[in-house]
């Protein structure tokens with residue numbers, strides 16, 4: 219898996235930077251008190267140890283090896299804190315931020331899938347990006363998805379059928395602000411969010427109090443135009459939250 223390799227490369231470089239920093243700091247503090255010097259070394263060592271621990275757990279999770287839910291939870295918190303630094307280091311060495319975001323969403327999903335839910339379908343909210351609607355379609359589906367005439371030209375029609383079949387709330391959001399408002403207005407117990415890597419990462423970070431399963435949309439026509447969804451993946455996520463599998 220390419221993203222995993224690049225994630226590990228980024229972490230390796232981050233650890234290298236920290237080690238160099240440790241050396242530099244030691245040179246500067248050589249003349250200061252022994253206590254201060256020891257304190258700096260202990261803190262840096264603990265940071266490095268935490269990153270190594272998190273990387274081992276991350277590697278095991280994305281390679282589908284057994285990891286307890288508790289360890290996944292701790293690791294996800296560490297990765298969330300490290301995320302801005304890791305994406306910054308990745309971009310410095312020419313690794314796409316999206317590859318790091320894919321790892322982040324995979325860790326989030328695996329953690330949620332490691333838990334058990336037994337929700338009513340009406341407590342699940344599904345958020346769909348507006349770019350799934352056929353660009354040439356003039357129907358207004360953002361407020362009411364059932365305005366779709368199910369002509370078969372985009373996945374909105376499939377989602378209308380899914381809404382009827384599974385009795386879930388499905389909304390088409392034109393951006394992060396509207397998505398947040400929809401969540402606040404509907405107060406769901408779980409969210410299934412379909413979006414690109416960037417929007418999903420931001421959404422998961424914003425909605426830390428509710429479980430959010432992320433589903434990547436497909437972009438055969440480039441970003442934000444006539445994107446598509448794997449409806450099966452969304453259906454599986456609904457079945458998981460309602461304990462139907």
Ligand code: SF4
Pocket residue numbers: 351352355356357359366367368369370371372373374375
């Ligand atoms: S499936 Fe619905 S939203 Fe998509 S193009 Fe047809 S009518 Fe428009």
